[in-house]
Structures are given as structure tokens and as C-alpha cells.
Amino acid sequence: MSTATDTPGSAAAGEKKKAPAGERVADWADGRLGIFSLAKANMRKIFPDHWSFMLGEVALYSFIIIILTGVYLTLFFHPSMNEVEYHGPYVPMQGVQMSEAFASTLDISFDVRGGLLMRQIHHWAALIFLAAMFVHMMRVFFTGAFRKPREVNWLFGFLLFVLGMFTGFTGYSLPDDLLSGTGVRFMEGAILSVPIVGTYLSMFLFGGEFPGHDFIARFYSAHVLLLPGIMLGLLVAHLILVFYHKHTQFAGPGRTNKNVVGMPLLPVYMAKAGGFFFLVFGVISAVAALFTINPIWVLGPYRPDQVSTNAQPDWYMGFPEGLVRVMPGWEINVAGHSLVLGVFIPLMILPVVLGAIAVYPFIESWVTGDKREHHIADRPRNAPTRTGFGAAWIAWYFVLLVGGGNDLWATHFHLSINAITWFVRIGFFVVPVIVFVITRRICLGLQRRDRDKVLHGRESGTIKRLPHGEFVEVHEPLNQEQLHTLTAHEQYQPAEIGPGTDENGVERKVSRGQKMRAKLSKGYFGESGQIPKPTSEEYREIESGHGHH
């Protein structure tokens, strides 16, 4: 093989030892795929360690689990709306008229050994997938890990979250049970509210009037092929960019913006991350065995004229549900046409709520005007305005989630549904503002504490009595590693517009955008936006003064 010709020097020695089998396989593959160059860059790639970095891993692994169990489910599921009479082993449903989709889901649950488990793992993993993506997204947001060069990866992740929602929705609609059918009906009602083309969209999507005979098959191809296909592509791109950019790390001794400190992929992360996949899978399996989810046999097959109470979507669909529930029922008739604002406005606010967080990286980079790469993750307290926005967005999301479960809140906490509705209506506008202000103040307070710690040392808990009787607590100075870590973050100065005239006295043109940028920059980085971090001069002055503990 190539070794013989590539290294004539050693080969000439005559003792041609045969390379081990593994190496020979690797050589074969390298000659065709170039794996050695690939492995050179990646096999010992360094990954920094922090507990919050595993949130994305949870999302990744639950996605893999969903694909594995999903493929299994396709072996038995019939995506058909043909009406059949059930004669399977589940006695309470015998003789009941239902779609083949529902009947085959009953078969998976009661006829296929392990089928129920696969269904339960699939559904639980889907809930965890969405939750993990949400929390992962928050981690990236609050640590500023979306900054250059990672903005595009932020968008990939955001798209994965949104597509995940729709994949989940199309998935839980497939069994054609009473609850999911009601959810599809809701969607159809929402589509009908679209001005001008609403009825056309509905007819085309359902192949006629609701529910028709087509939507299960159509949702099926979207759920198992179209959406996961796009998501798989985005996921691969997401991971390639994580490798390419190298992971962010928190500030600390020896950790700079120009390096990455941690452990190598082989063997540590291979074992840790690979092992973590099994941990996630194991936990989800056990949860699926212990806690029943989506018991479609209790709900029964879908009929458009029947409904169950507590009609709740899966959690990630809760916030659009909230928008629809609390919106006043506005309907306007214009020249013989209905403008169904009560449904259409929520439908339009949905992308606004989601999009607000998607565009944030671009807004922040415009305000800071910062075009440098950032690889050191921020502590949330050191970016109070950003942290405030993030907390406000989460609060916004959760207010709507409360609206989506207003009936459960009412029954579980004995509240008036009217009161909850008004809370959500007002809270939609007010709660994010309050949360923003409070969060920013908490961040500033934490910054002050860091500042005190750096300048005056940490509280040791030791009380000392001075000669004149006064008691003081002894503060222990921090070591240099701690001092560095607490002062490593950067602080921007607010951008200035500068004088209104240039050096020749000619009036400078300052666009409205620039004025706004300066104003925002002041809000972000002005006196009320951050606590100046201690300087070494301040530190030395206090050190030399002594006694000023």
C-alpha cells in the first residue's frame, strides 16, 4: 500500500513490518476520503467545560432519540383517514368507528410489544427536545454567545426551535384522537381568519372542507420527511459551525479570547458526550415507562362535534394558544367581507414574539458598533440591559403560557377566568417592562458586589475586635486568579454623536438612526446601565491605605 511507496527511507531498511489492521483500514479510508487531515484538526479538538454547555447536547440527543423511535413507529402507523370499525384487543373501543390512523395507533399501543414504550419515548423526547432547545437558546442569549462570529448559528438554532414546534404539532396531530383533532380544528379556524386567501388556504391544506380525508397523510409527510429533513440539515450546519468557531468559554485564568482551554475530544469528550447520550436516552426511557403521556385510548377518536375539557396543546404550543385565548373577539365587516381580527391579530403576533428574540444579536451589534470576534462568554450580570431584555422576553412568553392554560389555572387555583384573561391582557404589555427593570437592577447590584469583592476582598466571617472596642469583619483579599476573573469583562463606553458642527464650523449631518443608536448606547452603557469595574489604580490605592476594609 501507500506506506511502502511514500516512505522509501524506512522501507529500504528491509524490515517491512506490516502495519496493524486498524491502521491499514485508516490508510485505505484516508486515500479515498482524506480522513487524516480531518482528524488532525478535530480528533484532539479542545472543548471547554461548563455545566450549561450540556443543554444543547440534551437537545441534540433527544433529537436522535426522536428519529430512532420515530422510524420504529412508521413501521406500524397507517397515515390514513379511511374510516374503520375497531376490532382490536382494547375492549372499550371495540365496534367504535375511527380512522385508520387512530386504529393503528391503538394497535401500536396494545398489539405491538414495546410499541407503547416507543410511542411514549417518542412523545416524551419531543417535549424534552423543545424544552432543551428553549433553555439552550436562553443560555446562549444570556452569555452573549450569539455575538460575532456566531450570529448565523444563532439563526440556525432559532429556526430549529421554530421548526421543532411545527414538527411537534404535526406529530401529535397524527393519531387523529379527539384532543389532537381539536387542535387541528383550531389551526383551521386560525387559517380561515387570514384575509382574502384564508378559505383558499384551508381548502388546499385539507383537500376540501375540514377535516376531509387528506390532512393526516399530508401532515405525515411533513412530519416524517419534510420538516425533519430540513431540521437535520440545519442541525448538521449548526454543529459544523460549533466545531468551526470552537466553543465559547467563560473568562478565567489562562482563558482568553484567543484560545480555548479544556479537554480533548478524544478521549474525554468522546466518553463524556457519548456517555451523556446514553444518560439522556436512559432517563427518557425510564420516564416513558413510569409516566403515561398522551393516552389516546382514553381520549377516543376525533369527531368534529365532540370535545373533551382541559383541551390543552403540548407545552410549546401553549403561548400561541394564550394569544388566541385572551384576544378580544374583534370582528369587522368591511364592504361585505369579514376581517377576523380576534384570531388574525394573534396569528400575526406569534411571529413577532418569536422574531423579537431572533433579531436581537443584530440589534445589539448595531448598538455597540462592535465588529470584533467574541469568544469569552459574558456573565449575565455584566450585560444588564441584554439580561433584562432576555428576562423580559421569557416573562412575555410565560405570561402567554399562563393565558394558554387559563382553564387549568382557574380550576387548580380557584381563580376567575375573567381575572386571568385580564391579567394576561395587561401583563402582555406590562410584565415584560417590569421584569426588564427589575432584572437590570439585580444585575447592577451583582456588579456592585463584584466590585466590592475585588476592592475590599471577600467576607471571611471572622469578627475582629479593635482596641477601642469596635467590631469589624475581616475581609480576605482575593487571589490574583479571582481578581482577574472578576475584572476580565469588557465595558463599553456610550457612543457619542460628537459636536453638531465639524472643525470648519459646517453643520454635520447626523441621521436619525445615528441619534437613536447613541441614545440606545447610552441606555446600555451609560451610568444607569453598568457599574464601572474597578481599575488597578483604585485597587492599589485601597491596598496602600490599609485599614479601610
Place this chain on the structure above:
Amino acid sequence: MSSETGPHENVSDENLPSAQEPGHGAVARKDDPFADPGLPPHEPRIQDIDEKAARRSERAVAFMFTLSMLATVAFIASYVAFPIDKIIFVWPLGHVSALNLALGLTLGIALFCIGAGAVHWARTLMSDEEMIDERHTVAAEPAVREQVLADFKQGAKESAMGRRKLIRNTMFGAVALVPLSGVVLLRDMGPLPEDKLRHTAWAKGKLLVNENTNEPLRPEDIAVGSLTFARPEGLEHHDEDFQQEIAKAALMLVRIEPKDIKDKRELDWSHDGIVAYSKVCTHVGCPVSLYEQQTHHVLCPCHQSTFDLSDGARVLFGPAGHPLPQLNISVNKDGYLEAQGDFAEPVGPAFWERG
């Protein structure tokens, strides 16, 4: 830096922190108490210095891998041993499928133990010495950039795209038009709406069939305080389009003292206090189904729209935008309830053409 912040020339760059990082040579300068002291020295774990401890870790990892193997054997045994219909009582879960529980738990243990073993192995036995990789800026070196742009310009020039505008424009036209074929192909995904949403299976003379008993309803079947569901005569569960017809035709009946009916038309369209309303919520189409006997309010369980059945089903609360349509009913000569025609307006959620 200033050249890169081009678009913001009116705003000073002073706001950017001057030095992004202390020289990462990690030499603590004497004059800066906050300087980066560099990576702290590696501290060995007990397993690094004590072979006995390392052995213990090895045994722990091997134990977990072995446990996983046993759990997989138990999984296969459960698959064979438990009949699929065996229900057992397990506190606090209640009555659950024995097979499902056994398979899930054994699979969970088998997987979890592999993970736990691998992670324990990595944490205690693999080197935990931190290493440093250098980062490189993503953006290319200026020379590379110039080269690529020059290559692109050369390529663009050789294609003569800028010079031969006729080619360029017709190409854009062709590429822009060709997806239309795909759009046109979508046309047969469904029929046009026409007036399909305006009509239901109800018509003059159609009897009201009780949804529970499948018998035609007589006025005396409808007691005060009860909520009765009905469908039009001739619509059967086995019908090909039963689902889409019942989605529009579903009807609910209540009996209200005629003196309590506040709406004039409602009274006219009722029979002896029996009023018939569409069961399909006018918000997004859930079946309205919770009836409050005393107040004659009905509530949609999906989004809590509440309608007053004694007052033309007007909306009392919730996101619905208009009242439930009423069906004009009377009694035929045989004493059965019958419809006097279709609903006067479209049932269900509002739409653009509804007017």
C-alpha cells in the same frame, strides 16, 4: 478598527474597549494586580496518585457496564415473559401495563448504565489535564480576500454577464418563471371554497336525529335543563363524508321557558321554548358543549367563549366574534321536530367571504 465600523462614521468608536484581552502570554505583569496569572497548575486527582483508588474507579465503571448487560438481558426476558395485556397495580403509578413498565425500566437502566460508566471513566481515569488550543479569526487574511475577489471579478468578466445584458435578463426571467410550474401543480391540493362554508346538511323538512339514541326527536324528549345533541336526518356515521358534514351540521337543543327568551327572532324560530343552535363555536370551531342550566349559558371548553342561549346566543365572554347561528325549527304533522331550512348564516369560525 475604525475602518470596520464604516456605517457608523457619525458616531465615535471611543465606546469600544481598547484592549480586548490582556496579552495571552499569561505573564502576570507586576504593575497590574488584575493581570491574567495564566492557567493554574494541574492538580492530580486521587486516581492519578493512588493506584488503589484508580482500581476502585475501574471496578465501578466495569460494574455499571455489567449492570447494563444484565438489564438488556432482562429487557429481552420481559419481552418474552410478559403478555402484552397484563395489567398490574404499582404504587403510586396505579394500574399500568406490566410489559411497558418492565421494558421501559430495563431499557432505561441498560442505557443509563452505559452513560454513567462512560462518564465516570472519563471523569476519574482519563487525563483531566487542561489543554490549550489557539483560536484563529474566521475572516480571511487580506491577501486571500483580494485574491478571491479578483478571481470572482475575472470569472464574472469571462462570463460576460455584465456586458451581454440580454443574456443576463432573459436568464433571470427564465429562472424566475420556472418555479411557477411547481406552484401551478399545487392547484389540485383542494377545491376552491366557492360557497361550501355557507351550506350545511340541514334543509327544510329534515328531522332532528338524537345523536345519542339515533332516533328522531320529539319536543317531549327535550327536558328543561338538559342539553341535547342532534344531527340532520340522513346523515349516518358510516357515510363517506360524515366527518366534514357533522363538522358543520352539529346541533344542540335546549328548552327555555318562552318568557325567558329575550331575543325576538330566537322566540320565532323556537318551538315551545325549544331552541336549536349550531354546536360549532364561532371562534375557531371547537364544539361548544358545556351548558349552565340556570343561566342558559354555553361555554366552549377550548377557549372559554361563552354564549347566552336565551338571548340569541350572543357572546358574553371570550374570544368569539359573533353569536352562534340558530336553526329555525318546528314540529311536523307526525309530532317530530324538523328544520325549517338551513342555517341563515355560515356556521363556525368567521372567514373573509362571510361578510
